[in-house]
Amino acid sequence: MEPAMTRYAPALFTLLAALVAVGCSADWHTRDADREVYGIVAEKEADALGRVRSFNIRPRPDPDEVLRATEAADPADPKAADPAADPAKPAAPAGPVPSGGPNPNPAAAEAGAEADRLLEEKAPDLEAVIPAELPPPVPEPPPDAVRLTMADALRVAVASSRTYQGRKEDVYLTALALTLERYLFRPHPFATGTVDYTSDFTTGTGRSRSYDPGADIGFSQQLADGAVITGGLGLAALKFLNKELGDTVDSTLDFTLSQPLWRGAGRKIVQENLVQAERNAIYSVRSFARFEKTFAVGVASEYLRVLQQRDAVMNAWNTYQSLRESRAQAEWLARAERQAEFEVDQARQSEFTAYNRWIVERERYINAVDALKLTLGIPVETEIALEPAELDRLHEAGVQQTEAPLDKATQTALGTRLDLANTRGGVDDARRKVVVAEDGLKGDVDLVASTGYGPRASNPQSARIAFSRGDYVVGFDIDMPVDRLTERNALRQTQITLQAAGRTLEADRDDVILAVREAHRRLEQARESYEIQKRSVLLAERRVESTRLLIQAGRAKQRDVLDAERDQLEARNGLTGALVDHTIAQLEFARDVGTLRVDGKGQIHGWTLTDDGR
16 A cells, blocks of 8 residues: 555645745735835824825836826817917008108218118128028927826826836835834744655665655744744654554654843833834835925926926017017118118117027927926927916916915924924934943843753654653843943944934924025015016006107107017016916925925815816
């Protein structure tokens, strides 16, 4: 009859192989780590932020898929927000052209005519410098370009930004380190086994064959006060295939205990690494929440700056068109002998300057859009189109005076700023490190105890343990604090670190106060600047209109028109800049005070340009 062990050996090895395959599966371990880490992050978010949000570090999605998912604007009329003036040659200026009259000074007329001839000979050919057909005032995206509102841009940035993904991974890795520290204070089971097959040849008795299986199972456990308990059960069997030799079974049971009584004793000392890891996880969650606010403000600011640059392109284009008309008007007036040729050249030179300014501003806009793509985390070659109407929404929302008094805002910031809370926690950490370093100066006195039980000698076929025949050992391991130079130096380092942590807290507190005060002043200054620029634009537009009428009546010089056009351009750019500055200052003020709230999709709560504010 086939021996039982021989009969079941293949099944046993198959079972062991299956267990090893399941236990070593990389996917299983990855999912297990994610489950534990995500639970820790949720726990720390509830403690540090008072809310729990969805957190994961899944691989960054395809940017094209993100863009398609977030496209919200209607692409049917991509040129609706890009009104472009006709780039063709300007027609004759509107209104009657005054006729010329006789020159009362013949000598002056002759000198003026000579000067006009010289200037006319050196006048540049406008047609050779400025192409007849110009590109659109603002670069037009292709029909398949993705239109992004502010809310869309924030969503894309959260989903695709490399920097954002990296900061999320920092949170994950910090929580992952905590799982190890928690694991150290949990029971650690172990199970090992061996199976040996032996075939011996002995003269006189012939060949003997045997299976020698063995197994050890047990656990180890570190307690919160420093004690370490280990227990193990061993089972060894020798099964001869030759029945006349018989079988033997041995089993052992042992326990050990190690308890520190002096150095390394007590929960504060033993669990210091665990406590620090727990606090590091909270710090990481706070830092990421702070980063989310800074990141959202940064993306929103860059988006608005790109729109500001787009507005500067349109203003430069409109100024160029206006100066083309002024140059044409100057040429008509010169033919009517109501304007000198040098004034015509002034108009031409101003047209050159305006054209060049438009080209430069246009290139700056293209570069700004490309830079925004990098911030959003999408390929530079991807075609996107921003929503110019976002500036109109800001105008409609208006610019309000700051509601929060400076003193109240400062106190709010000191109580809510997450980075400052981390700095305060760093001081507490440094104090604990000093206590641990002081404990390191002590000597080692450890209580050590062990017990072991073997099998009953009367029946080798039985695996029953003889508890009445156990071995017991109790003693102390002592190491007196004779040489503690390393520990002494560690103590001084922690003491100095504590002093430095206190200074860092003072500096960070002052930095928070300074940031709030500066943000408050920027907000007030931006509001006042916006009100001034609104009036400046009205004056500049009226000045341009009146100067054009005066030059037709012969009561103004060409330089007056050019100066008025330049001032109008600066006023319009200044108005948009003041609006954008005030909007960014509002976001930065809320960020620095700590009241800005950003959700998991990057939307800023209560803001006009995000989903939560519409």
